Amino acid sequence: xxxxxxxxxxxxxxxxxxxNIFYTLQKHNYSAAxxxxxxxxxxxxxxxxxxxxxxxxxxxxxxxxxxxxxxxCGKCNEYCNYNAIFIxxxxxxxKVMEDLCHGCGACTVACTFQAISEKPxxxxxxxxxxxxxxxxxxxxxxxxxxxxxxxxxxxxxxETDGMAExxxxxxxxxxxxxxxxxxxxxxxxxxxxxPTPFGLSDLKQSVETLKKINKPYGVIINRAGLGNKSVQxxxxxxxxxxxxxxPFRKDIAExxxxxxIVSETDSLLAGQMLGLIENISLQYGNxxxxx
Amino acid sequence: xxxxxxxxxxxxxxxxxxxAFATLNGKVVLADCDVDAxxxxxxxxxxxxxxxxxxxxxxxxxxxxxxxxxxxxxxxCRFDAISLINDKVSISEISCDGCFLCSxxxxxxxxxxxxxxxxxxxxxxxxxxxxxxxxxxxxxENSGKLVNMVREKAKQVAAxxxxxxxxxxxxxxxxxPVMSTITGVNKVVIVTEPSMSGLHDMQRTYQIVRKFGxxxxxxxxxxxxxxxxxxxxxxxxxxxxxxxSGHLPFDPDMxxxxxxxxxxTEFDGGSEISKMIKExxxxxxxxxxI
Numbered sequence: 001x002x003x004x005x006x007x008x009x010x011x012x013x014x015x016x017x018x019x020n021i022f023y024t025l026q027k028h029n030y031s032a033a034x035x036x037x038x039x040x041x042x043x044x045x046x047x048x049x050x051x052x053x054x055x056x057x058x059x060x061x062x063x064x065x066x067x068x069x070x071x072x073c074g075k076c077n078e079y080c081n082y083n084a085i086f087i088x089x090x091x092x093x094x095k096v097m098e099d100l101c102h103g104c105g106a107c108t109v110a111c112t113f114q115a116i117s118e119k120p121x122x123x124x125x126x127x128x129x130x131x132x133x134x135x136x137x138x139x140x141x142x143x144x145x146x147x148x149x150x151x152x153x154x155x156x157x158x159e160t161d162g163m164a165e166x167x168x169x170x171x172x173x174x175x176x177x178x179x180x181x182x183x184x185x186x187x188x189x190x191x192x193x194x195p196t197p198f199g200l201s202d203l204k205q206s207v208e209t210l211k212k213i214n215k216p217y218g219v220i221i222n223r224a225g226l227g228n229k230s231v232q233x234x235x236x237x238x239x240x241x242x243x244x245x246x247p248f249r250k251d252i253a254e255x256x257x258x259x260x261i262v263s264e265t266d267s268l269l270a271g272q273m274l275g276l277i278e279n280i281s282l283q284y285g286n287x288x289x290x291x
Numbered sequence: 292x293x294x295x296x297x298x299x300x301x302x303x304x305x306x307x308x309x310x311a312f313a314t315l316n317g318k319v320v321l322a323d324c325d326v327d328a329x330x331x332x333x334x335x336x337x338x339x340x341x342x343x344x345x346x347x348x349x350x351x352x353x354x355x356x357x358x359x360x361x362x363x364x365x366x367x368c369r370f371d372a373i374s375l376i377n378d379k380v381s382i383s384e385i386s387c388d389g390c391f392l393c394s395x396x397x398x399x400x401x402x403x404x405x406x407x408x409x410x411x412x413x414x415x416x417x418x419x420x421x422x423x424x425x426x427x428x429x430x431x432e433n434s435g436k437l438v439n440m441v442r443e444k445a446k447q448v449a450a451x452x453x454x455x456x457x458x459x460x461x462x463x464x465x466x467x468p469v470m471s472t473i474t475g476v477n478k479v480v481i482v483t484e485p486s487m488s489g490l491h492d493m494q495r496t497y498q499i500v501r502k503f504g505x506x507x508x509x510x511x512x513x514x515x516x517x518x519x520x521x522x523x524x525x526x527x528x529x530x531x532x533x534x535x536s537g538h539l540p541f542d543p544d545m546x547x548x549x550x551x552x553x554x555x556t557e558f559d560g561g562s563e564i565s566k567m568i569k570e571x572x573x574x575x576x577x578x579x580x581i
Contacts, residue, residue: 008327008328009301009302009328009330010298010300010301010302010328010463011300011301011302011303011463011484012301012302015488040463040464040465040466040495041299041300041463041464041465041488041491041492041495043300043487043488043491043492046487046488046491061369079391079392079395081349081389081390081391082390102388102390103369104369104370104388104390104392105367105369105392106390106391106392106395109367109392109395109396142465142466144465144495144498144499145498145499145502146466147434147435147466147467147470148432148434148466148467149464149466172464173301173327173328173463173464174327174328174433174462174463175327175328175427175429175430176327176427176429176430176431176432176433177430177431177432177433178433178466180385180430181385184385194302196546196549196550197330197333197334197549197550197552198306198330198333198549201328201330201333202328202330205328205429208429209429209430212429212430213385213430226543226546227546227549227550228550250516250541253486253513253516253517254516254517256486257484257485257486257487257489257516257517257520258486258487258517258519258520259487
């Protein structure tokens, strides 16, 4: 089954939770894999001693216009829904703005003169690592300067096929496309929030989105003790599963800061992580994923 | 003058620091460019003066009274968004990129494009000037277009009200919305935190900023949560030639101020941390006057 760790607000502790769950599952001999879907800023893999197994380039097709054949009719420009083709017919100027191109192929279809061919351009990579002899860690990494992380996220999730029984997905922040791409494939979503007004506001957006796509979810409150009780009250009022709290402690922040897994030494936290996943598997492990 | 506050990593304190900057001196225009998780309005409770609809992407929708299940569209779609489910051609709203191609190639004219019009941009007044912010509807493509719209509006509002400083509170990450936030600004402030992720994300963020050649300042927030990492960030900034304009300690009052709907400098202007933020802000502003 696939479990996504997500949050609307950035920096609430998604990666903290995802890496600790993965560590604990492996330690208890579960068949587990961790996939870092935060392709803009991937950080999960650095918490483990991992060996790279393979690296796949993620590419997109962009058009190449042969100006010897092109009649500057402008049909490709009309077909392009992303304003990626710039054309001045009077001056016989036509240019592809590769940054804006989404690789949909509409221009190629539009061109009746076979003046358009396509070439692949790199958007990023999907890297598979192993930390226990088997492939267990996957990282989606967007090239700096690329607009959207979505193609890398899709590829990374495909890569998990058959890799392990429990797949933990570290989601990108927010509730837009990259988040949806990640959680759409999950059987359950763990939302991580913090007990502050910003945390609450972003949590509400995440909940609204997950309701829309019919995903079961529960909430972990991280840095409990800071802020106020409004998140807890919201969860109670809405009848949302409040999974558990992780207290705000300086020693947790310090260990995490240097790339250590807190569950290694904190048996209470390890127990909570393990219990959570066992409960989720029990309840949602056999659900048919409709997406 | 436009100053963008970004971070790469989320949750480093961008919005809290932007809020402090916005309430330190004279009136400003504050633009929340984190359209995917806009939060500053929670602190400043702006009075809405204008609301505009933002048309995000489009989604393909099938008219089944016309569809003959010829599957032409399936062959053409490059986003794996169309498939045959129980002998019925189905378009996944999640995977549809809105390219329009299926609609164009359909021999039965059975596919139309429906624009998503649920995102909004608001502008209005807050207690220290004007505020503009966008709210992207959940699940929308977080392109930089709404960010551009917010920035255009912020510039217009600044000109109309004779306000010189525009503070842009940016989104996390390094993708399109971030690039839209920093394109053409006068200064960029990167707020980071002393952790491995904080350093790594700042480095990726700086690669973007450097491409644009913008004057850059770094603030290490909560630096005392890990002094060793904080020193590493200092060292990296030094080799990269970036100005570290301040180190802020972890202070629970930052959260307490937020809970009370105030910026930290409004909450306790005389506190150590408020003074430090003021010093940093002066540094950022003064260098520009040269």
